[in-house]
Structures are given as C-alpha cells and as structure tokens.
Amino acid sequence: MKRNIVIAVVTAAALIGGGTATALAVSGDDDGAAPVAQTESRVGDDDGRDDDGHDDERGRADAGDQDDDRDDRNRTTSSGDVTAADAIAAALKHTPGTAVSAELDDAVWEVDVLGKGDTWHSVRIDPGTGKVLGSSEDDEDDTAEARAALKGASVTAEEAAKAAAAKGTVVSVDLDDDDDRGWETETRTSGGNERDWRVDLSNGKVTADQKDDSDDD
Numbered sequence: 001m002k003r004n005i006v007i008a009v010v011t012a013a014a015l016i017g018g019g020t021a022t023a024l025a026v027s028g029d030d031d032g033a034a035p036v037a038q039t040e041s042r043v044g045d046d047d048g049r050d051d052d053g054h055d056d057e058r059g060r061a062d063a064g065d066q067d068d069d070r071d072d073r074n075r076t077t078s079s080g081d082v083t084a085a086d087a088i089a090a091a092l093k094h095t096p097g098t099a100v101s102a103e104l105d106d107a108v109w110e111v112d113v114l115g116k117g118d119t120w121h122s123v124r125i126d127p128g129t130g131k132v133l134g135s136s137e138d139d140e141d142d143t144a145e146a147r148a149a150l151k152g153a154s155v156t157a158e159e160a161a162k163a164a165a166a167k168g169t170v171v172s173v174d175l176d177d178d179d180d181r182g183w184e185t186e187t188r189t190s191g192g193n194e195r196d197w198r199v200d201l202s203n204g205k206v207t208a209d210q211k212d213d214s215d216d217d
Contacts, residue, residue, distance in 0.1 A: 081127070081128060082109065082125065082126070082127045082128065082129070082130045083161065083165065083169075083170065084102050084104070084109070084161035084165075084170040084171070084172070084173055085158045085159075085161040085162045085165070085170075086130055087102055087109035087111055087125040087127070087130070088102050088111055088156075088157050088158040088161060088173070089158055090123075090125050090130050090131075090132060091109075091111035091113055091123035091125060091132070092111075092113065092158075094123055094132045094135065095113050095115065095121045095123050095135055096113075096115070097113040097114050097115040097116070097121065098113065098114045098150065098156075098157075099111055099112070099113055099114075099156065099157040099158065100112045100113070100114050100146055100150075100157065100174075100175045101157070101172070101173060101174040101175060102157060102161065102172065102173045102174075103171070103172040103173075103174070104127060104171045104172065107127060108124050108125070108126070108127065108133065109124065109125035109126075109127055110122055110123070110124055110125075111123045111124075111125060112138075114143065114146055114147070118139065118140070118143045119137060119139075120137065120138040120139065120140045120143070121135050121136070121137055121138070122135060122136050122137075122138055123135040142177065145177040146175060146177050148177065149175055149176070149177035149181050149201075150175070150201075152201075152202075153201040153202065154201070154202055154203075155183065155199060155200065155201050155202065155203070155204045157173050157175070157183065159204060160173055160183035160185060160199040160204065161173045161185065163199050163204045163205075163206050164183075164185035164187055164197050164199055164206055165187075166206065167187045167195065167197055167206060168187030168188055168189045168193075168195065169187060169188050169189070169190075170185055170186070170187050171186050171187065171188050171194075172184075172185065172186040173185050176198075180198075181201060182198045182199060182200055182201050183198065183199035183200075183201065184196065184197075184198060184209065185197045185198070185199055185206075195208070196208075196209035197209055198210075
C-alpha cells in the first residue's frame with residue numbers, strides 16, 4: 001500500500017553560534033487512517049558548544065591588559081609623589097648624618113649625606129615609593145667648607161626643601177658653601193618652568209636667587 005507523506009510544518013531556529021532545525025511531518029495511509037506526526041531534529045555544527053566562550057576569554061584577557069595599562073599609568077603619575085624633603089628624611093633614616101644636597105636625577109633622588117669624619121654617602125631614593133635603592137661612600141675634598149657653612153645654621157636641608165616648596169616642586173637642594181652661604185634650591189612648575197631660590201640658613205626665608213636673575217638677563 002502506498003503512503004503519502006505531506007510536509008506540514010518545517011521550523012528552523014537559528015541560535016547564536018549554531019542552531020537546531022526541527023521538521024514536523026504528517027503521514028497517513030490511503031485508507032484514511034489518522035495521520036501520525038513525526039519529528040526530526042538536527043543539531044548545528046557547533047555540537048552545542050558556545051563559541052562565545054572563546055570571545056569571553058579574550059574579553060577577560062583584554063580587560064586584564066587594560067587594567068595593567070591603568071596600573072602602569074598610575075605608577076607613572078605617582079612617580080613624583082616623594083618630595084625632596086621626603087627623600088632627605090628617608091636618606092637620613094637609612095644613613096645618619098647631615099644632608100648637604102638632594103637632586104632628582106634620572107628619575108631617582110640622590111641625597112648626599114655628610115657622615116662622621118670625612119665620609120660622604122650618596123643615598124638613592126625611589127621617587128615613587130620613598131624606598132632606599134642603594135648607597136655608596138665617597139671621599140670629598142670640601143668637607144671642611146661644608147662644615148664651616150653649616151656651623152651655627154638652624155635650617156636643615158629638609159626644612160629648606162619644605163620652605164622652597166611654596167614656590168613650586170623642588171627638584172634640587174644644595175648647600176652653598178661659598179661666601180653667600182645658604183641653601184640653593186631649584187623648583188619646577190606644572191608648566192615646566194624652572195626657577196632658582198635661596199633659603200636663609202638662619203631663618204628659612206626664601207628669596208629669588210640673584211645669580212639666577214642675572215643669568216636670565
């Protein structure tokens with residue numbers, strides 16, 4: 001007996017990354033028997049796997065890279081958080097003595113400390129964390145001049161740096177042991193302009209460096 005198959009409904013559902021097609025067929029005999037429904041399902045090529053899983057992993061990796069980039073930018077932004085006064089204090093805590101100069105050189109604070117006798121110490125400070133990166137001893141020939149200039153002084157290098165900070169970001173502090181005597185400081189503004197100042201050894205008064213003004217002329 002022949003059978004007639006009539007395709008009644010074919011439904012295809014497309015899913016993200018794959019899909020399932022379902023066909024509904026109705027079959028019946030020539031003698032009028034009740035139709036019987038038959039279904040067939042086909043699974044897409046992805047076998048049920050979520051292709052987006054790889055995209056999600058890549059997305060998380062990219063987000064992690066962006067976080068690392070932000071951390072790097074934050075570290076770069078905060079690299080100048082340690083002031084000249086902070087660097088001097090950290091150097092003296094590591095190497096007791098008298099700080100004679102501090103300079104931000106090649107993104108590292110270098111603080112010269114006069115110790116006992118004629119021993120000089122150069123202490124390197126991280127400008128972002130304030131940690132001591134290392135130190136070395138030097139034999140300088142101007143020890144007598146430095147001690148003579150500091151005799152009777154009431155303003156330390158750290159205090160001079162704090163006083164000059166009112167004029168801008170202090171990038172160097174140095175003892176002038178010549179006839180003028182005092183702390184020579186250099187400041188830098190947010191616009192990059194540099195200016196030299198003198199800090200009195202006895203009262204901490206900050207004045208424009210006359211030698212700097214004459215050089216500008």
